[in-house]
Amino acid sequence: MTNQTRPTPASVHRPAAPSPSGDRTRQRLRTTFLVVGMAVAMLAANAVAAAVQNPIASLIIGPALAAGMIALYAWVGRRIEKREVMEVTQPGGARHVLWGIALGTGLAAATIGILALLGAYRITGWGSITGALTAVGMMSAVAVAEEVFFRGVVFRLLNGRWGAVVALVASSALFGLLHLLNPGATLAGALAIATEAGLLLGATYLLTGSLWLAIGVHFGWNVAIGGIFGTVVSGSDERGSLVTATTSGPDWLSGGAFGPEASIVAIIVCSIATAGFLVAARRRTAQHR
Secondary structure, eight states, X not given: OOOOOOOOGGGSOOOOOOOHHHHHHHHHHHHHHHHHHHHHHHHHHHHHHHHOOOHHHHHHHHHHHHHHXXXXXXXXXXXXXXXXXXXXXXXXXXXXXXXHHHHHHHHHHHHHHHHHHTTSEEEEEEXXXXXXXXXXXXHHHHXXXXXXXXXXXXXXXXXXXHOHHHHHHHHHHHHHHHGGGSTTOOHHHXXXXXXXXXXXXXXXXXXXXXXXXXXXXXXXXHIIIIIISOOOSTTOOOOOOSEEEEEOSOHHHHOGGGOGGGSHHHHHHHHHHHHHHHHHHHHHHHHTO
């Protein structure tokens, strides 16, 4: 009679546990898919929105593109990243958008007002309501698409990996580089956008953990600068607006071909708001420790 040992549960063949290197590879692939996919979606949404010239079509297509970007971002977050997409689902989104629009419009009005006092901005006549409505439709898509990508994807991923300082600087720099694609773009304008807008919008996201305030600020600023005050937005082609206007003076003051966003006035006005948001975010972080 031979003594045969029975296989213990530990000796039964089992599927090999996933290796750490395999997990890292899958994570990199998911991150690459997320970044590339959302970047393509952003550029496509911006291109379509910019191509629409009819005000009625713009007011339909622009918000539809914006809603599509939000839906795509939420779907990718749930299905690809396997997470709760709190930055678009947390309560108070509508309130944040309205506050953001008010803030963005106010910062634009302050910038234009100072330029006017310094003789660098002058209203030359009335524009058109239809032109302003076209700007509203287009900018709704642009604001949402760019905030979803630069704050929802780029800033969030960098912040989770390397912290807020790296996330703010890198996402702002990329945001400025994007605006070099515009027809009247300049390096000075791109640097100004990175400083005044990239940092400001990153700071709003850092404070709230939500995209909605950043979307509101972005939308309010763009519509006011281009659709109300009649100036060039980030070096892009001029659109219709409520008033027609001209800017004059040295480029460092007026912004030149890039528009008032390349002005030292816009940089100072927006940087003051950025500092306020960063201080508030720091205090909030300290309170939750």
